Amino acid sequence: MLAAPRFFSGVRSSGSLKRPVAFYLLIGIFQALTERLWYLMSMRAFGGFIEDPQLHAWMGSVTHDMSLPMTLLISPFTLLLQLAVLSVLYHVMIRLVEPRAADLPTTVRVISYSAAPTVLSVVPLVGPVVGSLWFVVCTFVGVKYAHRLPWSRTALAIGPLLGLGFALTVQLLRMFMSSVPM
Known part of the structure; x- marks a missing residue:
């Protein structure tokens, strides 16, 4: 990813999507497991310092609800759904901006890698x-180089999605923070 323009210039729609999707799944499962590991370790490290019984009970229930087998079982399905939704959203936006450049398999490859x-x-x-x-x-x-779009068209296609993603992330963080007992 340090040479993304060169790498994505060679990513075009050819052959099967098995490798990019498998790569995405492996990376996603690795990420889910490492984030879960760090979360559990931080709960153990800081759990003894929390004096509020409500917060301690809430943290215990969150830790218990996130079992390792469930994470391994659910992650591939949520990752595939995430890849499909992102790919279709990006593809639709690219198609609106530059219909000739839109290619769904290429978009799947870009997001996967x-x-x-x-x-x-x-x-x-x-x-x-x-x-x-x-x-x-x-x-x-990746969208710019794989679909051979100018920067302005890439920003026009992907910018609204990034803005929407940022707004949703902020809202989810606000909901999460309001649900944490204080």
């Missing part, structure tokens, strides 16, 4: 954030 930076989730606290931001940058660059 753009997930590579999410391996940074092994770094506690900042890794998931940096990996997610790098993923966004890679998808933007």
Whole structure:
């Protein structure tokens, strides 16, 4: 991902989607497991310092609800759904901006391979954030080079999706913060 323009220039619709989808699933499952590991370790490390019984009970229920077998069982399905939704959304936006350049298999490849930076989730606290931001940058660059679009058309196609994603993330964080007992 350090040479994204060169890499994505060679990503075109050819052959099967098995490898990119498998790559996306492996990276996604790895990310889910490492984030779960860091979450559980932080709960154990800081759980003894929490004096509020409601917050302690809430944290215990969240930890219990996120069992490892359930994470391994559910992750592939949620990742496939996520890949399908993102691919279709990106494809529709690209098609609206530049119909001749729109190619769904190429978009699936771009999103799948753009997930590579999410391996940074092994770094506690900042890794998931940096990996997610790098993923966004890679998808933007990937769409530009794989679909051979100018920067302006890429921004016009992908910009609204990124804005919507940012707004949804902020709303989800607000909902989560309001549900945490204080």
